[in-house]
Amino acid sequence: MSLITRIFQRLRRDYFRARHQKAIRQILSTRPVERGNLPFVLLSMVHARDVQAYLVAVKSFVHFMNPERIVVVCDPSITEQDQAVLRQHVPHIELRPADEFTHPDIPRGGTWERLYAIAGLVRDNYVIQLDADTLTVQPIPEVLESVRNGVGFVLGEIPDTPIRLLPAVRERALAWLKPGAHIQTITESEMVNVGLPPDALYVRGCSGFTGFPPSQTMRDTMTDFSRRMTAKLGDDWKRWGTEQVTSNYLVANAHGTRSLPFPKYGTPDCATTDTAFYHFIGSMRFINGQYETTSREAIRMIEAASAAGTALGQPAANPVRPC
Template identity: 45%
Template sequence: MNISYYFDNLRRRWDVRQFNKAAAGVMDTPPLVLGKDGPVLLSMVHHRDVLPYLLALKSFAQHLLPSRVVVVADKTIDASDETMFRQQVPEIELRRAHEFERAGVPVGGTWERLMAIAHYVSEAYVIQLDADTMTLADIDHVVECFKRNVSFTIGTYDLQAKVSVTEVSRWAQSHCKTYASPHIQLVCEAALLTAAAAGDPAKFYIRGCSGFAGFGRGSFSPDDLVALSKRMQQQVGDAWAKWGTEQFASNFVVANIPGSEVLPHPVYTTPNKIDHTTAFVHFIGPHRYLKGIYLKEANRFLGRIHRARA
């Protein structure tokens, strides 16, 4: 272990501690009262992410009030977590991840979340919201997508467009050759045309993120996921069970829903790409505690709530 790694690890622990201390303030905010005409807001939550999730949920609900809130509970969620959920969202629907396991589809890796979306989307518009997100300002694009029953996903900063599966497959195949062990998402993208799209060059792909996506009512079904999963498993074998395949599947599903859209950067972005137009941030992985932005935005949001109640 070099000295740089030691200090980076120490700094991250400090950042996590400071953020969690601030996030606990969400428990002092009023319970969320659901609306009547909003979307279903669905998330898969781990024990360590309960407080960040409540921040994500409540900051989002200030701009688009959901009619239902569904938590697909990871196996780490315990009784105390469930109590916190119900205190903050009295009408919350708690479902266990195993309820959405399906033969022919990987277990784990948030696949149960995507299968749950496929279940709920038969009756309502569903928005998947990761726990490590915050809504900072009006999310007009998302509201319009919901009103028009248009599906969406958050894209990457360098590409906010649908691309043909033929083009993505060629690009991914060339990149796979440059790595001894290419990332599973790249492996899957290399098989887009032959497996995911079943040879149909008219299909599309979005190199987006499953952490924030909207699915129009009636846009896809559990059977669609099973069929996609079986085609991909036949192509890539046991690698299909790896973490990251659910995001690939979500990207493919959204891309091929008629009329679906990719949210524009940097209005919807990651903390390393924030500017004055940013309304929604996904505090993903290595950028989570960048420059203290997550902590600052959590404190800003909680401060607004407390001032409104004063």
């Protein structure tokens, strides 16, 4: 890639990022979220730069599914002012420092603390992990059904994203394995060789939106998996992306897990008029104005509920649907 191309791409990202940040400020004028009564915990890990984006993500989500508890694992960048903003908009929010969720057998940083927090909470709760770069714009009955039935769900990357046994995972990964391969591919090629149970499963999903049913063993399974992969990969196991692999492994082996229908739940490049849930992953976030446009529509939906006299988290009978 030429220097001119890199400069152009950087300028374009900065332009669309600035437009998005301006658009989402409107979320600060919307009503606070009221505590819901659905039996699950909604958990996110939030960085200071993403506080407003998170508020759009959580308020759009609870417009359709409002849980009993909302938990944020606070990145060390989160300030007291950030915490005050979060409490203003989600008065019942539980703010937990990331340093609370560490273990000698798992890496530090990235989103490992988030996953370790989930692994503790699932002892007594159904937990949904929600990234700050997500938007919910239509009803999500598949997610509600998963919570009610106590089964796991994962955000797939293709239609009917398969849940595979580890030998099949390795076979697929080997086709992509080459010098400089992503750590996810490397890990997927080696999982079958570290002594995991012969019936262990894996799904190539996205940890940005995942449902974990109650489990008394998830935390032990997580640390055991991390120990085995550390023994196999050494310092490579500390690379960015290993938490997502671990999340995929854990949810694949959770009770009744299924992949959410794609592209009803998916990335913006594959969206259709039926898309209900968007995940604006980094490579797709600020390449055009779609994140800004969809965020504006989500905020209008939230404002419309307030104008109709409906508290956030208690959706109107006919919620506004973005175009």
